[in-house]
Amino acid sequence: MSGESSAVTEGSGDYIYVRLAGARFDAPGMPAEAVQELKVLSGALFQLARIEWLNAHPDRTRVPGGFAELFDLRLVSIGEGSAKPQLVLQRPKGWTKKDDPEEIFPAIQRAPIALVRALEGVRDDRQVPTALAKESVALITRIGRTLDDAEQIELATSDPAKVPDAPSVILDLQVRNTLRSIEDSLKDRSEPEQVQIEGVITEFDGTAQTFRLRMPSQPAQVHGRIAAGEGSVSRSVKEALAEDGVTAPDVRLTGWSVVGDTGIVRELHDVVAVEVIRTPIEKKMYTRLAQLAELEDGWWEPTSLRPSDGIVVAMAEAIPSLSLLARVPDMVARTDGTLALESEIDDRHLVAVIEAEGQQIYLCADDGIADDPEEFEGPYSVDHLRDFFETGSVS
Numbered sequence: 390m391s392g393e394s395s396a397v398t399e400g401s402g403d404y405i406y407v408r409l410a411g412a413r414f415d416a417p418g419m420p421a422e423a424v425q426e427l428k429v430l431s432g433a434l435f436q437l438a439r440i441e442w443l444n445a446h447p448d449r450t451r452v453p454g455g456f457a458e459l460f461d462l463r464l465v466s467i468g469e470g471s472a473k474p475q476l477v478l479q480r481p482k483g484w485t486k487k488d489d490p491e492e493i494f495p496a497i498q499r500a501p502i503a504l505v506r507a508l509e510g511v512r513d514d515r516q517v518p519t520a521l522a523k524e525s526v527a528l529i530t531r532i533g534r535t536l537d538d539a540e541q542i543e544l545a546t547s548d549p550a551k552v553p554d555a556p557s558v559i560l561d562l563q564v565r566n567t568l569r570s571i572e573d574s575l576k577d578r579s580e581p582e583q584v585q586i587e588g589v590i591t592e593f594d595g596t597a598q599t600f601r602l603r604m605p606s607q608p609a610q611v612h613g614r615i616a617a618g619e620g621s622v623s624r625s626v627k628e629a630l631a632e633d634g635v636t637a638p639d640v641r642l643t644g645w646s647v648v649g650d651t652g653i654v655r656e657l658h659d660v661v662a663v664e665v666i667r668t669p670i671e672k673k674m675y676t677r678l679a680q681l682a683e684l685e686d687g688w689w690e691p692t693s694l695r696p697s698d699g700i701v702v703a704m705a706e707a708i709p710s711l712s713l714l715a716r717v718p719d720m721v722a723r724t725d726g727t728l729a730l731e732s733e734i735d736d737r738h739l740v741a742v743i744e745a746e747g748q749q750i751y752l753c754a755d756d757g758i759a760d761d762p763e764e765f766e767g768p769y770s771v772d773h774l775r776d777f778f779e780t781g782s783v784s
Contacts, residue, residue: 404462405434405501406548406557409472411540419472424464425535426542427474431462433528437503440525442496444597450617452493459493501546504529508544508558515567519612519656530572533560581645586611586654587666589637593630600626602642607653613644616659625663639667671712674720678704681722694726703747703769704728710775718778730774734781741774750774752783 407430413420438460439452461479468475480494507517507529517526533542545557558564588604588611602611615622631637644660667675684695704720711717711730718732723742730741742751750769754777755762765783767773777783 403548404476404478404498405430405504406543406545406555407474407476408468408543409474409536409540410543411537413537413540414472417467419467419474422535423472426533427464427476429528429531429534430544431476433525433532434462434500434504435460436525436528437507438497438500440521441499441503442493445492445496447596447598447617456493460497501544502556505544505546505556505558508532508560508564509556511567511571512558512564515570517571527572530568532568533565536560536565538562581647581658583643584646584648584654584657585641585643586646586657587639587641589631589639590626590629591631591637593627595623595627598623600630602640602657604654609653609655611654611657613642613657613660616644616661619661622660622663626660629663629665631669636669638665638669639672640664641666668712670717671708674708674712674717675705677720678708678728681720681728684722688722689724693724696722696728697726697746699746699748700726700728700743701747703743707771707774710771711778714775714778716778730778732778734778737781739778739781741777743769752777754781754783 407427409419409423409426414423435457439456442452442456443449459480463477463479464474465477466475467473478494478497507521510517511529517529521529536542539562541559541561543557543559545555546552547555549555549557560568586602586604588602590600591603591610592601594600598615598617600613600615602613604611615626625640629638629640641662641664642657642660643662643664644657646654646657648654678701681696682701686695687693688695716732716734718730718739718741721729721731723729728743730739732739737754737756740751740753740755743749744751748769749766750773752765752773753762754764763783765777
């Protein structure tokens with residue numbers, strides 16, 4: 390950026406809509422002590438602007454030099470009625486993206502949206518985005534601290550009178566009490582420790598290097614962030630992403646988290662390892678087995694029996710190996726309380742039955758031509774079962 394362009398400045402329009410409401414703010418102007426609110430607001434916006442830029446540049450750990458100088462937020466007027474300070478982002482005259490290869494201003498201009506969205510989370514969910522750093526959360530929780538109980542501050546990305554659908558949030562006493570509770574919880578937060586958690590990745594942001602993980606052991610999803618420079622981990626997370634829990638693999642993640650007394654994990658930072666522990670096919674087979682295990686006696690006809698527990702356990706032991714086959718066999722229940730697997734290979738119909746509480750297997754390969762099909766009956770073995778469906782040979 391040249392010295393000439395930075396010497397002459399112009400406003401960039403209203404940066405964020407602010408309205409302070411209450412008896413103190415009905416008179417013209419704005420109480421001098423309320424300027425402290427604008428100072429806190431400016432600090433929170435600056436921190437969020439930094440986060441926006443770093444999220445857009447995952448290969449960088451610091452914002453460019455001059456970032457603080459370019460974040461030149463100015464109070465230019467006070468609107469009538471409830472105090473409406475007009476905040477304008479000052480920037481070099483004639484600035485264009487071409488003049489600023491680091492794209493600093495777009496990140497700064499996204500900060501009001503990030504702030505309003507974060508405060509919407511406080512209002513609606515009683516929490517701020519877990520991806521925000523502790524320092525950012527601490528700044529946000531101080532907004533509205535100088536207001537009396539009956540007063541409030543409204544923030545919006547644009548003037549609601551001009552843009553009715555603009556994201557907005559009102560910080561009344563209830564919301565501000567929630568902010569204070571969040572601040573108190575930050576003070577009590579323990580030190581993070583390295584943990585391993587398992588679940589299904591449901592969202593992935595490649596730019597921010599963040600993701601969400603659904604765990605079967607807790608209702609709330611985990612917000613995760615990949616450690617800087619871990620390109621292979623990022624690729625593994627992307628490959629494991631799915632929109633449902635059936636077609637996605639179950640993964641085990643290693644990272645750092647603060648685990649409270651309840652054992653609930655809400656954030657996982659600096660993720661350094663991703664391990665697939667159950668493939669989608671394997672999960673589908675376990676789901677099918679669970680359905681068959683829930684059958685009751687008489688499920689098909691009065692004399693039909695439910696699969697015995699020993700047979701269900703034996704089938705579960707075989708699933709990891711069977712799920713890796715080029716052609717995965719179908720799993721069915723038989724009326725005598727056994728479980729069977731069926732498949733085809735080279736025009737041969739293959740059937741395997743797990744019997745005797747999971748201690749025996751019966752194998753049959755029938756090509757439909759020979760008078761007698763190939764058969765085997767002997768001790769249960771996962772390796773034997775896998776080889777049978779891989780080769781079509783009972784031996």
